[in-house]
Amino acid sequence: xxxxxxxxxxxxxxxxxxxxxxxxxxxxxxxxxxxxxxxxxxxxxxxxxxxxxxxxxxxxxxxxxxxxxxxxxxxxxxxxxxxxxxxxxxxxxxxxxxxxxxxxxxxxxxxxxxxxxxxxxxxxxxxxxxxxxxxxxxxxxxxxxxxxxxxxxxxxxxxxxxxxxxxxxxxxxxxxxxxxxxxxxxxxxxxxxxxxxxxxxxxxxxxxxxxxxxxxxxxxxxxxxxxxxxxxxxxxxxxxxxxxxxxxxxxxxxxxxxxxxxxx
Amino acid sequence: xxxxxxxxxxxxxxxxxxxxxxxxxxxxxxxxxxxxxxxxxxxxxxxxxxxxxxxxxxxxxxxxxxxxxxxxxxxxxxxxxxxxxxxxxxxxxxxxxxxxxxxxxxxxxxxxxxxxxxxxxxxxxxxxxxxxxxxxxxxxxxxxxxxxxxxxxxxxxxxxxxxxxxxxxxxxxxxxxxxxxxxxxxxxxxxxxxxxxxxxxxxxxxxxxxxxxxxxxxxxxxxxxxxxxxxxxxxxxxxxxxxxxxxxxxxxxxxxxxxxxxxxxxxxxxxxxxxxxxxxxxxxxxxxxxxxxxxxxxxxxxxxxxxxxxxxxxxxxxxxxxxxxxxxxxxxxxxxxxxxxxxxxxxxxxxxxxxxxxxxxxxxxxxxxxxxxxxxxxxxxxxxxxxxxxxxxxxxxxxxxxxxxxxxxxxxxxxxxxxxxxxxxxxxxxxxxxxxxxxxxxxxxxxxxxxxxxxxxxxxxxxxxxxxxxxxxxxxxxxxxxxxxxxxxxxxxxxxxxxxxxxxxxxxxxxxxxxxxxxxxxxxxxxxxxxxxxxxxxxxxxxxxxxxxxxxxxxxxxxxxxxxxxxxxxxxxxxxxxxxxxxxxxxxxxxxxxxxxxxxxxxxxxxxxxxxxxxxxxxxxxxxxxxxxxxxxxxxxxxxxxxxxxxxxxxxxxxxxxxxxxxxxxxxxxxxxx
Numbered sequence: 001x002x003x004x005x006x007x008x009x010x011x012x013x014x015x016x017x018x019x020x021x022x023x024x025x026x027x028x029x030x031x032x033x034x035x036x037x038x039x040x041x042x043x044x045x046x047x048x049x050x051x052x053x054x055x056x057x058x059x060x061x062x063x064x065x066x067x068x069x070x071x072x073x074x075x076x077x078x079x080x081x082x083x084x085x086x087x088x089x090x091x092x093x094x095x096x097x098x099x100x101x102x103x104x105x106x107x108x109x110x111x112x113x114x115x116x117x118x119x120x121x122x123x124x125x126x127x128x129x130x131x132x133x134x135x136x137x138x139x140x141x142x143x144x145x146x147x148x149x150x151x152x153x154x155x156x157x158x159x160x161x162x163x164x165x166x167x168x169x170x171x172x173x174x175x176x177x178x179x180x181x182x183x184x185x186x187x188x189x190x191x192x193x194x195x196x197x198x199x200x201x202x203x204x205x206x207x208x209x210x211x212x213x214x215x216x217x218x219x220x221x222x223x224x225x226x227x228x229x230x231x232x233x234x235x236x237x238x239x240x241x242x243x244x245x246x247x248x249x250x251x252x253x254x255x256x257x258x259x260x261x262x263x264x
Numbered sequence: 265x266x267x268x269x270x271x272x273x274x275x276x277x278x279x280x281x282x283x284x285x286x287x288x289x290x291x292x293x294x295x296x297x298x299x300x301x302x303x304x305x306x307x308x309x310x311x312x313x314x315x316x317x318x319x320x321x322x323x324x325x326x327x328x329x330x331x332x333x334x335x336x337x338x339x340x341x342x343x344x345x346x347x348x349x350x351x352x353x354x355x356x357x358x359x360x361x362x363x364x365x366x367x368x369x370x371x372x373x374x375x376x377x378x379x380x381x382x383x384x385x386x387x388x389x390x391x392x393x394x395x396x397x398x399x400x401x402x403x404x405x406x407x408x409x410x411x412x413x414x415x416x417x418x419x420x421x422x423x424x425x426x427x428x429x430x431x432x433x434x435x436x437x438x439x440x441x442x443x444x445x446x447x448x449x450x451x452x453x454x455x456x457x458x459x460x461x462x463x464x465x466x467x468x469x470x471x472x473x474x475x476x477x478x479x480x481x482x483x484x485x486x487x488x489x490x491x492x493x494x495x496x497x498x499x500x501x502x503x504x505x506x507x508x509x510x511x512x513x514x515x516x517x518x519x520x521x522x523x524x525x526x527x528x529x530x531x532x533x534x535x536x537x538x539x540x541x542x543x544x545x546x547x548x549x550x551x552x553x554x555x556x557x558x559x560x561x562x563x564x565x566x567x568x569x570x571x572x573x574x575x576x577x578x579x580x581x582x583x584x585x586x587x588x589x590x591x592x593x594x595x596x597x598x599x600x601x602x603x604x605x606x607x608x609x610x611x612x613x614x615x616x617x618x619x620x621x622x623x624x625x626x627x628x629x630x631x632x633x634x635x636x637x638x639x640x641x642x643x644x645x646x647x648x649x650x651x652x653x654x655x656x657x658x659x660x661x662x663x664x665x666x667x668x669x670x671x672x673x674x675x676x677x678x679x680x681x682x683x684x685x686x687x688x689x690x691x692x693x694x695x696x697x698x699x700x701x702x703x704x705x706x707x708x709x710x711x712x713x714x715x716x717x718x719x720x721x722x723x724x725x726x727x728x729x730x731x732x733x734x735x736x737x738x739x740x741x742x743x744x745x746x747x748x749x750x751x752x753x754x755x756x757x758x759x760x761x762x763x764x765x766x767x768x769x770x771x772x773x774x775x776x777x778x779x780x781x782x783x784x785x786x787x788x789x790x791x792x793x794x795x796x797x798x799x800x801x802x803x804x805x806x807x808x809x810x811x812x813x814x815x816x817x818x819x820x821x822x823x824x825x826x827x828x829x830x831x832x833x834x835x836x837x838x839x840x841x842x843x844x845x846x847x848x849x850x851x852x853x854x855x856x857x858x859x860x861x862x863x864x865x866x867x868x869x870x871x872x873x874x875x876x877x878x879x880x881x882x883x884x885x886x887x888x889x890x891x892x893x894x895x896x897x898x899x900x901x902x903x904x905x906x907x908x909x910x911x912x913x914x915x916x917x918x919x920x921x922x923x924x925x926x927x928x929x930x931x932x933x934x935x936x937x938x
Contacts, residue, residue, distance in 0.1 A: 143820070144820070147820045147823070147824065150824070151823055151824060151827045154827045154828065154830075154831050155827065155831075157831060158830060158831045158834045158835075161834060161835060161838055161924065161927075174859075175859045178859075178862075179909075180864070180867075181913075181916075182867070183838050183841065183842070184841055184842050184849075184917070185842070185849060185913055185916055185917030185920060185921075186849060186850045186851070186852075186867075186913070187850075187851045187852070187909055187912075187913045188850075188851075188852045188854070188867065188868070188869065189851075189852070189853050189854065189905075189909060190853075190854035190855070190856055190859070190862055190869045190873045191853070191854065191855050191856070191902075191905065192855075192856060192857075192859050193855060193856070193857055194855060194899060194901050194902050195901075195905070196901075197901065197904075200901075200904070200905050200908075204905075204908060204909075204912065207909075207912065208912065211912075211916045211920070214920070215919060215920060215923050218923045218924065218926075218927045219923060219926075221927050221930065221931075222923075222926050222927050222930045225927075225930030225931060225933060225934045226930060226933070228934060228937075229933050229934060229937045236821075237821060237824055237825060237828070237934070238820065238821060238824070240824065240828075240934065241824070253406050256370060256372075256406055257326075257406075
């Protein structure tokens with residue numbers, strides 16, 4: 001008999017944002033570390049002397065890699081695959097919202113997810129009593145939770161989009177490189193001495209992963225917005241959190257399906 | 265036309281008569297036409313029927329039904345059962361074992377339905393699954409595991425729920441009277457799987473053939489004998505033995521159920537004992553197996569059936585060697601008895617009480633919960649088993665149809681789990697129910713019908729539905745590679761469970777809530793009057809007041825709108841800046857010996873950081889590059905890094921700008937639509 005134990009390990013991919021932003025990464029890749037707000041800057045960044053007002057609330061994306069180069073690459077590859085899976089799942093969710101045909105396993109996941117949301121749509125449309133699903137009290141709490149999560153997601157998207165991204169790659173606990181990316185795409189990078197080519201590749205991939213994560217966040221908003229417009233009849237703006245929930249669940253389930261399929 | 269064609273595999277122990285008198289097909293077809301069929305359940309049965317044509321059983325495509333880390337495993341308790349904490353503790357060994365197997369890839373694949381997640385009185389399978397975020401159709405282990413073990417008596421968690429759940433899931437049930445039995449069963453399953461129990465590959469087919477008794481003549485000649493023959497030929501690595509007629513006595517069955525001849529797999533076909541409601545033998549002996557000692561209806565007439573004629577739980581001694589057995593009992597009530605008669609042939613209206621409460625037969629309970637190591641599963645019939653269920657045809661000619669039996673047992677012998685093996689019975693149930701539904705629909709609209717065909721379909725429908733697994737559906741036959749092994753069948757040690765009330769004490773029966781004496785259907789209230797187009801939910805308060813939701817909707821909407829407006833403002837600002845600054849893109853590269861000594865101010869690194877390269881690309885393509893030289897030489901490595909960063913920045917800006925514009929457009933559409 002063996003028991004599974006939950007062991008707390010330092011996350012490889014960390015996102016440090018202002019307190020109040022959504023704590024869970026929609027793609028399940030970045031671990032959110034809340035940072036206390038400080039005067040002039042959002043939180044203590046090493047060596048930061050002053051920033052312009054519109055540079056406040058810098059978002060720090062940290063990639064902590066092991067010294068073993070092969071293992072470091074493996075972590076990065078795993079992160080890239082995870083993000084890629086999420087992006088594929090996002091495409092499937094968009095197709096399902098637009099009634100495009102999808103594969104069997106994805107259809108099963110989609111049906112189950114939509115079954116969850118049906119009562120909420122019905123409730124918001126005033127059809128509540130005809131819908132025999134979860135208990136009403138549970139629905140109300142469920143709705144509040146979903147709405148709160150969606151607002152946090154919007155806040156995260158706002159913060160990510162409009163503020164500088166501070167991307168750091170550390171190897172074996174030592175900072176290898178740091179890049180500041182402005183909202184307009186300018187990049188300022190500092191390297192520890194002149195790095196060897198393999199180390200360069202590590203930070204380059206960390207940077208690319210960060211930028212793709214930012215972009216994916218916005219892409220998911222686009223899918224949600226389009227889906228909500230399609231399903232908004234009788235619900236209006238309240239369709240947004242529900243569609244967000246649908247997309248979230250779909251991404252989570254389809255990613256899990258793929259993982260199972262890949263492991264077998 | 266009044267030929268008698270339908271016989272049932274049950275004998276009334278009190279009167280010595282058949283449990284159900286042989287019926288004409290006209291009688292049966294009349295019953296069939298009065299049988300209410302649940303529309304939603306039928307829809308799912310039709311789905312399973314369509315799906316079964318593709319040879320996929322139970323779980324969604326791509327999942328190996330033999331691998332618990334892919335299918336998941338769950339246990340369902342009853343919310344109203346006060347014994348759940350103690351039973352859970354007694355089953356801990358099994359639950360830990362299944363958890364470890366099911367969560368190797370995903371934590372969600374192990375579920376315990378207890379407390380608020382537990383089965384609630386009166387709940388249908390659909391309501392239960394919906395409450396657990398699962399729609400109808402193929403099992404999706406991310407929502408609900410494929411293997412589900414119901415823990416509770418059928419009065420608390422009804423057989424109907426089990427039948428319905430079993431259509432798409434692999435379902436089993438256990439219910440014992442003491443904690444000792446729960447712990448013994450858990451220990452038997454875990455030890456058999458972990459301890460590597462390797463029984464010889466031996467299967468015995470036991471067919472009673474009582475004199476002058478059409479039902480057992482048929483089951484012996486058309487079920488047991490051919491089935492054993494087919495499986496013996498199909499499974500050469502197995503020793504398949506057939507015991508028929510004069511060999512099918514009670515002493516012989518004693519040797520097969522715990523004695524020196526106990527095989528790995530036992531199949532029996534006989535009458536099952538039934539008793540009048542309230543009889544003092546009913547709860548103890550209903551479902552016991554009537555053996556060859558019964559001289560048949562002609563000779564015995566209507567005398568009381570003595571205990572010597574049948575094999576019951578009492579006949580399994582404490583030193584029985586059953587460990588690892590899987591047994592299939594084709595007999596009326598072999599698995600259990602419902603409280604109400606599913607087959608009220610007298611009035612065709614309200615079902616009558618046939619027992620004080622629904623229960624699992626004592627024999628499978630005794631076999632599973634045996635303290636020296638018990639059977640792993642018993643498959644049997646709830647309610648009465650139909651003698652013609654393995655025969656098919658028309659009024660002129662009927663032929664045996666053993667595919668479900670053969671396929672299920674073949675799967676079992678080849679190492680599949682019992683739950684997955686018996687999906688063939690679920691398929692058969694689905695197909696027959698689907699056909700029956702279509703015929704009844706046509707009859708309702710005046711179509712002419714063949715009473716015999718209808719009677720046959722209905723009989724087979726009820727029969728296929730009633731098969732149930734008593735035990736964990738994920739168990740499988742623990743056999744080795746040989747047909748024989750030296751020495752006696754192993755046993756395992758008795759389990760001691762610490763329990764305040766005494767583990768061998770009888771568990772308290774669940775107490776139904778005061779208002780639940782007769783479960784009521786939830787009647788949906790009439791829908792609210794339709795409002796004008798564009799009426800918002802907040803305005804449609806009539807339907808929502810009771811839910812306490814719409815009071816907060818206004819606040820939700822306001823918070824949502826505010827967040828969207830802020831997002832829109834920033835997005836618009838970012839797009840404008842990006843467009844206006846698209847005139848140039850700047851990439852700067854620094855190097856520092858001491859990363860701790862770096863400062864950052866006004867968009868530039870300082871302190872220990874040394875500027876090594878700057879590239880500014882203007883919209884007209886004009887590019888300015890600033891690269892310091894070391895001793896008149898260009899640092900090739902650094903230049904490579906810098907150049908790659910420039911390329912990355914260009915690609916990122918183009919993509920990000922495109923995405924920002926799309927997001928802004930999407931947001932605009934949202935505001936326009938709402």
